[in-house]
Amino acid sequence: LPHLESLDRDELRALQERKLGNQLARIRSTNPFYRDHWAQSGVSSEAVQSLDAIRELPFVTKDHLLADQTANPPYGARLGIDERDVHEITMTSGTSGKEKEVHAHSLADTFLRGELTAIGFAWAGLGSGDIGVAHVGANNAASLWTMVRGIRTTGRMPYLTGHASADERLDLMQRFGVNVMFAMPSGLTALATRCEELDIRPEHAFPNLWSIMTSGESWPVEWVERMEQFWGARIHEVYGSTQTNAAYGAACCEFGAVRNGQRAHNHLFEWTTYYEVIDPVTLEPTEPGERGELVLTHLDKEASPLVRFRTGDLVRWYPAGTCPCGRWLRSLETGTVGRVDDMLKIRGQNIWTSSVDAAVLAHPEVDELQVRVSVNDMGRERIEMRVGLRSGIVSDPSPFLTGVAAELKELTDLWIDVVAVDPLQLPHYDSPDLKPRRWTDDRHAGLQTAAGGLTR
Numbered sequence: 001l002p003h004l005e006s007l008d009r010d011e012l013r014a015l016q017e018r019k020l021g022n023q024l025a026r027i028r029s030t031n032p033f034y035r036d037h038w039a040q041s042g043v044s045s046e047a048v049q050s051l052d053a054i055r056e057l058p059f060v061t062k063d064h065l066l067a068d069q070t071a072n073p074p075y076g077a078r079l080g081i082d083e084r085d086v087h088e089i090t091m092t093s094g095t096s097g098k099e100k101e102v103h104a105h106s107l108a109d110t111f112l113r114g115e116l117t118a119i120g121f122a123w124a125g126l127g128s129g130d131i132g133v134a135h136v137g138a139n140n141a142a143s144l145w146t147m148v149r150g151i152r153t154t155g156r157m158p159y160l161t162g163h164a165s166a167d168e169r170l171d172l173m174q175r176f177g178v179n180v181m182f183a184m185p186s187g188l189t190a191l192a193t194r195c196e197e198l199d200i201r202p203e204h205a206f207p208n209l210w211s212i213m214t215s216g217e218s219w220p221v222e223w224v225e226r227m228e229q230f231w232g233a234r235i236h237e238v239y240g241s242t243q244t245n246a247a248y249g250a251a252c253c254e255f256g257a258v259r260n261g262q263r264a265h266n267h268l269f270e271w272t273t274y275y276e277v278i279d280p281v282t283l284e285p286t287e288p289g290e291r292g293e294l295v296l297t298h299l300d301k302e303a304s305p306l307v308r309f310r311t312g313d314l315v316r317w318y319p320a321g322t323c324p325c326g327r328w329l330r331s332l333e334t335g336t337v338g339r340v341d342d343m344l345k346i347r348g349q350n351i352w353t354s355s356v357d358a359a360v361l362a363h364p365e366v367d368e369l370q371v372r373v374s375v376n377d378m379g380r381e382r383i384e385m386r387v388g389l390r391s392g393i394v395s396d397p398s399p400f401l402t403g404v405a406a407e408l409k410e411l412t413d414l415w416i417d418v419v420a421v422d423p424l425q426l427p428h429y430d431s432p433d434l435k436p437r438r439w440t441d442d443r444h445a446g447l448q449t450a451a452g453g454l455t456r
């Protein structure tokens, strides 16, 4: 969309403010959830005439959305359109049906989903006549319909792979071809491993694969470099969720996810969503280059609109103009999106569990891992990492595990006991819609036991 991608900051801001005014007026007249939410905090949305003034409005959290849909099933009072105009639904991932947010989409919203996702595919090089493949499951999460529409908008012929085994996927890709594909980092790594086991060489099997898009897990730069070398394709990243219009909310430009050995930029689609980045503790805006929680406001979405929704995603953001591609869009650093609840404080140190996982999983020898944080009888905190090693790569695990522990000490300033276990003992996260849960924190129970054992 060159006319939107080439806006300067003043033009973009004028567009955002005009859309915000229209969106708030529509929500006031159609949306009881926001009328109540804003009335409870004593603010008038009529007073919000600029982007800066949006900070007067209260945040919305996942808990608000879940309480609303429980009280007003199935969509919540925040639906904002006639129920007969709901064209599609998406749900967030969760461990039980109760914990899944429901987001409805009007017909116009579904076209918006396709358009935004198509931009990500287009920037990754998918053009008319090209084949796009998305390794995502068929379920009510945002991925499937979004990617099918995104591929069709800019390229052609998405075929379903998410239901299939790695072998079947590789077979389909060899028979029908692939130019650009999407897979989550762990799924892509698993696919590469299977290629090696079957002696499938991407340069022969997939000669026209030039880009791979990925999302949903953080990674070290070396992982991207290794994958680019293995597949002979450039790695791109996208950022998106059910809450970003159930589409991509940001994507890498033509430069990809790593440029000259450095993390690159996911450009935010600011013309359709207004993004803020706040300190999750003080709730104040963060400075460029700092990590903070991403907060979003839909400027176009008709059904289930979100206004100042706290995503729980921790990002590092950069101002417009940081990327040499020339787009005047703010951006997120690639490969480092984490979750606010990913952070653990251990022995006074903040640990980002996803960055620890990414560092360990970057070793091709490692198949999976689980970590348990506990407190022993003496009240001392212990971190134990159980690592499943791929068979036949490491002949003597002991020096390898010591090396991993030393690397983690460097990264976290904490000692982590790293032990090898049979990989079959560990949970695996091959499904693209399954969010890995590799850490358990048993310190509360341990503290109670330790405290109960005290003799005085």
Ligand SMILES: [Zn+2]
Pocket: 252, 253, 254, 255, 265, 267, 323, 324, 325, 326, 327
């Ligand atoms: Zn760029």
